[in-house]
Amino acid sequence: MIKLYNTMTRRKEIFKPxxxxxxxxxxxxxxxxxxxxxxxxRTYISFDxxxxxxxxSGFTVFYLQNITDLDDKILKRAEExxxxxxxxxxxxxxxxxxxxxxxxVENVNFYARATxxxxxxxxxxxxxxxxxxxxxxxxxxxxxxxxxxxxxxLSNRNLEELNVHRIGPDTSKRNPGDxxxxxxxxxxxxELEMVWDSPWGTGRPGWHIxxxxxxxxxxxxxxxxxxxGLDLIFPHHEAEIAQMEAASGKNPMVKYWMHTGFLNVxxxxxxxxxxxxxxxxxxxxxxxPDVFRFFVLxxxxxxxxxxxxxxxxxxxxxxxxxxxxxxxxxxxxDENTAISMENDQExxxxxxxxxxxxxxxxxxxxxxxxxxxxxxxxxxxxNRDINDSNISKNALTKLKALIIEFGIVLGFDFSLKNENEQxxxxxxxxxxxxxxxxxxxxxxxxxxxxxxxRLKELDIVLEDKST
RNA sequence: GCCAAGGUAGCUUAGAGGCGAAGCGGUGGACUGCAGAUCCAUUACACGGGAGUUCAAAUCUCUCCCUUGGCUCCA
Numbered sequence: 001m002i003k004l005y006n007t008m009t010r011r012k013e014i015f016k017p018x019x020x021x022x023x024x025x026x027x028x029x030x031x032x033x034x035x036x037x038x039x040x041x042r043t044y045i046s047f048d049x050x051x052x053x054x055x056x057s058g059f060t061v062f063y064l065q066n067i068t069d070l071d072d073k074i075l076k077r078a079e080e081x082x083x084x085x086x087x088x089x090x091x092x093x094x095x096x097x098x099x100x101x102x103x104x105v106e107n108v109n110f111y112a113r114a115t116x117x118x119x120x121x122x123x124x125x126x127x128x129x130x131x132x133x134x135x136x137x138x139x140x141x142x143x144x145x146x147x148x149x150x151x152x153x154l155s156n157r158n159l160e161e162l163n164v165h166r167i168g169p170d171t172s173k174r175n176p177g178d179x180x181x182x183x184x185x186x187x188x189x190x191e192l193e194m195v196w197d198s199p200w201g202t203g204r205p206g207w208h209i210x211x212x213x214x215x216x217x218x219x220x221x222x223x224x225x226x227x228x229g230l231d232l233i234f235p236h237h238e239a240e241i242a243q244m245e246a247a248s249g250k251n252p253m254v255k256y257w258m259h260t261g262f263l264n265v266x267x268x269x270x271x272x273x274x275x276x277x278x279x280x281x282x283x284x285x286x287x288x289p290d291v292f293r294f295f296v297l298x299x300x301x302x303x304x305x306x307x308x309x310x311x312x313x314x315x316x317x318x319x320x321x322x323x324x325x326x327x328x329x330x331x332x333x334d335e336n337t338a339i340s341m342e343n344d345q346e347x348x349x350x351x352x353x354x355x356x357x358x359x360x361x362x363x364x365x366x367x368x369x370x371x372x373x374x375x376x377x378x379x380x381x382x383n384r385d386i387n388d389s390n391i392s393k394n395a396l397t398k399l400k401a402l403i404i405e406f407g408i409v410l411g412f413d414f415s416l417k418n419e420n421e422q423x424x425x426x427x428x429x430x431x432x433x434x435x436x437x438x439x440x441x442x443x444x445x446x447x448x449x450x451x452x453x454r455l456k457e458l459d460i461v462l463e464d465k466s467t
Numbered sequence: 468g469c470c471a472a473g474g475u476a477g478c479u480u481a482g483a484g485g486c487g488a489a490g491c492g493g494u495g496g497a498c499u500g501c502a503g504a505u506c507c508a509u510u511a512c513a514c515g516g517g518a519g520u521u522c523a524a525a526u527c528u529c530u531c532c533c534u535u536g537g538c539u540c541c542a
Contacts, residue, residue, distance in 0.1 A: 039541090156470060230542080231540095260542065269535080269541095303480085304472070310479090313491080314478075320504095324504065373480090373489040386506095445501075461504095465499090
């Protein structure tokens with residue numbers, strides 16, 4: 001039984017899809033005008049694991065994500081660098097998809113581009129106008145917040161509050177907080193790209209409408225999970241609720257709202273002006289994707305997470321512990337080591353307990369830190385028994401399988417398969433190791449140490465066994 | 468000002484009324500020709516301050532202090 005925290009009710013709820021075991025899930029995708037940063041990575045890795053676990057738990061998940069490829073930021077950026085907006089958008093979309101692939105985010109079933117859903121967007125706006133929730137001005141078409149009584153229910157705000165702190169409100173709007181559904185083209189300044197014809201003249205959609213048009217297209221007016229970063233709660237998700245529920249007359253649009261916490265850099269929000277903006281590219285120069293994934297999953301998805309070199313290093317060390325154990329097990333299974341079978345039955349039972357704890361942690365709002373905690377608990381125990389030669393090969397095999405299984409759920413490959421391209425390199429290392437062991441037989445320590453230290457310069461670490 | 472999320476051992480994080488955690492790091496030891504990994508011990512009678520509820524509070528209530536974020540685009 002999975003419990004998840006619903007931002008709408010501000011509490012954990014028992015998860016039950018609207019229909020059977022089918023889940024319709026939508027997560028807000030990026031605006032493709034620049035490289036994706038590690039904050040994006042945090043969010044999408046979190047949802048990747050959530051989807052992995054939902055699937056693992058027997059649900060069928062359709063995971064939909066939008067790509068915002070029409071937006072003021074894209075136009076601005078395109079102008080700056082003298083590129084076509086659409087080309088720019090496609091370029092960064094491709095980059096985003098590459099980044100996600102490298103990070104092991106691979107569960108999105110469909111990426112829906114905003115520009116490919118213009119008719120659906122126009123149609124939704126038409127409905128809102130017809131039902132009296134939207135009105136046209138000479139600047140565009142706006143959603144009338146005052147008409148939607150429940151506006152603010154997700155972010156826990158009311159209209160008075162929302163209207164207080166807006167400086168210099170646009171007087172052509174009925175309420176200061178009314179947001180654009182359709183922006184009319186400003187004749188002089190704008191390019192001809194990224195404008196479309198509509199009943200309200202040429203122009204382009206507002207920010208919020210693409211998501212509801214897309215979800216309505218593929219899911220209908222009601223679906224199970226909507227996710228995104230914490231910063232999207234207001235105004236973006238609030239606006240989505242207003243649009244969709246007003247248009248369809250059905251409530252609620254979404255059964256469960258899930259939001260990921262921020263990634264900060266040294267306690268501060270990441271921003272270009274502070275100079276602490278780190279792209280996924282930058283990150284991968286120094287750390288492998290799985291170290292970053294481990295770093296992300298070491299904190300609960302809703303908590304803020306602080307990024308620094310030191311913490312990444314800690315993550316690297318922690319993750320190594322898991323890989324080391326698998327490596328040790330592989331060696332033990334390969335060798336003709338005599339290991340005791342005494343507590344075999346006890347182990348089988350123990351492993352089933354570990355599995356249970358792992359799933360309890362994940363069931364509890366996808367508590368990955370707690371899940372890792374159970375993994376480390378068993379690792380410590382097993383290491384002790386390996387040291388004491390008090391474990392059977394059967395138990396080791398089962399343990400290895402279990403950890404690999406956990407890895408699949410969390411998005412790691414703990415199986416350490418030999419890649420073809422690595423084979424030669426590995427053979428060469430074997431050769432050096434052989435030579436070195438002969439030197440060691442002859443107690444040629446200087447030379448054997450030199451081999452070890454020079455391999456270390458190449459990031460290849462040899463660890464001698466005590467025999 | 469309003470709304471949110473937080474303050475748990477040196478660092479990073481779980482937990483959410485009673486049996487007190489995990490990782491990283493430090494120190495000492497076992498094992499090693501050395502190093503590393505691993506194990507053991509220790510750092511560690513940890514839960515921001517103060518009141519209250521309770522047989523029992525990191526956990527609930529109140530209050531105060533501090534941090535971060537949102538209220539304009541943002542994952």
